[in-house]
Amino acid sequence: MTTTETIRSAEKERDALVEESILPTLLGQRLIGMLGYAWIWVGIAVIIATYSLGAAGIGGGIPLASVILTIALANLAIGAFMVLTADIGTEHGLSFAVYLRAPFGVYGTHLPAMSRGLVAAMWFGIQTYLGALALNGIGQYFLGFDNWFVWYVAFAIVQVVNTASGIKSVERLASLAAPAIIAISVWMYFTLEGVARTKGVNIWTYQATGEMSLLVLFIANMGFWSTLAIDIPNLTRFLKVPSGERKFFKRNRNIFLAQLIALPVTQALIAGLGAVSFIAAGNWNPVEVIQGQGQGLSLVLLLALVVLAQWSTNNSANLIPSALTFVNLAPRIINYRIAVVLAGIVGTLCFPWEILNNLFVFLGYYGAFLSAIGGIMVADYYILRRRRINVPDLYKLDGQFRYAGGFNPAGLFAWFVAGGIAAWYSQYAFLIGFPLGIVLYLLLMHALVLRSNPQQEIESGYSDDFLATSLGKSWVYLGHGQFERMTEAEAHGSEIGREDL
Template identity: 55%
Template sequence: MTVESDNNNLIEESILPITNKNRTVGMFGYFSIWVGIVVMIVAYQFGGNAVASHSLAVSMVIILLAYFTIGVVMLMSADIGTEHGLSFAVYLRAPFGINGTHLPVVSRGIVAAAWFGIQTYLGALALNGIFEYLSGYSNWFLWYILFAAVQIINTMLGIKAVERFANLAAPILIGISVWMYFYLDGLAQLGGHNIWTFVGTENTPLLLIFMANLSLWAALAVDVPNISRYIKVTSGNKKFFKRNKNIFAAQIIALPVLSAFMAFIGAIAFIATGNWNPITIIQENQGGLVLIGLLALVTIAQWSTNTAANLIPATLAFVNALAPRMSYKMGVILAGVVGTATMPWLILDHLFTFLGFYGGALSAVAGIMICDYFLIRRRRINIPELFQRDGQYRYMKGYNPAGLIAWVVAGAIAIKFLSIAYLVGLPLGFIIYYLLMKFWIIPKYPQAEIDSNYDDRYLSTSVNQDWVYTDNGFVREKYDQKVKETDEALAPNPVQID
């Protein structure tokens, strides 16, 4: 079948697979990106809320366990990016269909955009505090617009620009966070409080604390391929741990340990003053360069979180939905506009409800993705067909009923049990999707990678090959040689250009 690329709404340059030679972010760069992601004001609140009901030690163990659990989910999802160079939105064409993918992906994109708005709002408040202190002039919305514009431009410049900023920001964020710990610990001692013997008077269940912290990263747990597709990979290796060695430090150290440390600071702030927000505490007790430096930390923290965790996922979601009319740069702008339109300053008043609902819905998507990738397809994927309008992922008029039914049913049940949403939604989505695919969809809609008895030709990095989009459609490219013609057995209806 021959089509022109500008008539194919499945193709846009920024959502094509990233080839191995174009993966430029190393282990340190990815670690730095994650340091920037996890250092954010919202994390302080989770520590304060936990220690208000339990001892500091118990609170930290529960929070660390939650972050470690979601880190493992991320490791599994990230393999979609490291193996095939695919974005979250494009991969979901396999379990949801080429049209069905837009439902979960755009939903996630709107949530990511809303988070962008929340983080930008918090950063704008910090900027406003600096300039109000220096000049007496106060206008947080002006700083919101300017701060949003700077982040949008940074993200427009691509993943290398995001990585460079993260490399600069990471040591600054860690250093100031450590200083903040000693400052707050001293404040607690002055107030006669021992942080390790303090026990709060509230009675929030540990399970609810665990689930709240888990939900904080529920969104990135599903769309982490948007970032991992840029990570340098040890090619020609089918062993999961060796192939993904550059992502382990970020997902198993930066995410759980540093996130827990941010919660730890919030907990100490609560013990010392009854307020979980150390920024407010220090702002009330300090001035001069200390105050300016602290508020600068807030700004950098929101910036470093926003670019990788919120703007890139939202952008790729919108590009996938509106390709080829929506370019990557236009998608970044749209993400900023949508994030502002959600009025994030109002969402903050209902943050835990917000986290619970979207965490429950996305937990089902995580279960479906993991089932589809590891169990149904065994990491194989027919890359060219993901960009084919009438290919194997069309299913029923572009929708895969298995994915949609599993998402709606598992997501609804997860939200029904909001306090344990993620623990319900992920396994339920996994099981429902597996049964529907195994006994309904696969017999009716043949899947080449499965019918081939999981041929290794449907792998990518593991077998030293990429799928590259050219003027003649998709071609397989070995790292040591280029396959000049599209393999008809893999792509019976290759996308081509006249």
């Protein structure tokens, strides 16, 4: 049997920790380039819920220019954090839930991973609901049919089918949606600014009577993307990387345009539209405002692009991360396509309209616990292991990540405490949960865990045997729990294509 045939056969195995879609991606399977990844992030950032963040700032008494600048800086900060966690995907090809087996244990991973997976499913429901309202508007115009719930179910099904088709389908949708979204956003700005002008209101000098602080707005916007900040490896494991590049910035160069420009600029502009909509009509949702002003095909075009925006976000930001946590939960019985369906079902049943009515509370509490996970990930990957990971043991029930019965008490205790304290002070969640997660995890690992649970990558003196992309190699699964690092030529990675992702 050839090496390629051996690898293909091995990838069909399924056990308690192994399933094709959560195995490390090979260098030859990473197909998304810099521009494609940036388009994905433009699509991700353009969601209707973002409008409410800008409107909250305006309603809180903050001038428009300050709202836009604060939101841009908040997303630049969270984007920089994403660059750090992204290296788990670019260096080792690992998904978020599988990597969490290192700081939390092979069973302990399910608690933080599923907390993220369920939040992602809820966001899928929120986005689907908002898209369904736009679809209902189109249905009313063309068909005289008014039933948003029918559109809600139909839109959910279409998105699930598209996401189940794989990462390239997601990229193709994003490359179509993003330019259209940018164009319609420019049109929306001038339309809303015109509405304000007819009422004698200058959007740039307008100031409400609220008392929201810039810091609260800043932290809320960091919490908005704290979900993707921790599970960004789910996307970056499919990103093209220069093989054998040891320098961090060169190895991750395809990430920077998306995380440090596309995300903060797009997010700030879309939130700014929400703020302008609030100034012009007292409503944070510019789609509803323009629906009241527009008519004919221009209105239909607007609503169609709203649908496209929700769709492009849901694929990469919500369904894929949620699905991979379901696969990680039970690889023996759940494959990627089944997991996408499960994520879609959970999301559509979560009453997203109620969550949307309490968005800032939702952001504060889940952002608190996810920020603590982020701190633990950075501490484990960069400080404790120095980017080295014993990847084969991530897929072994009796390996070094078993800890105490499959649970790492240091990771779990640090998460509960740091996340709980951050949730108690939810307005400042990320500023508390992230650094506290780092400190508690490192203290507890050194005090309680490492002596009785030696970690090979640390005991080896941080040997390069536990690196992959930096050495021009991939972690290749050969079956029966065996891994080997191979170059792309050795693995014939360009000839291997996983069916699911």
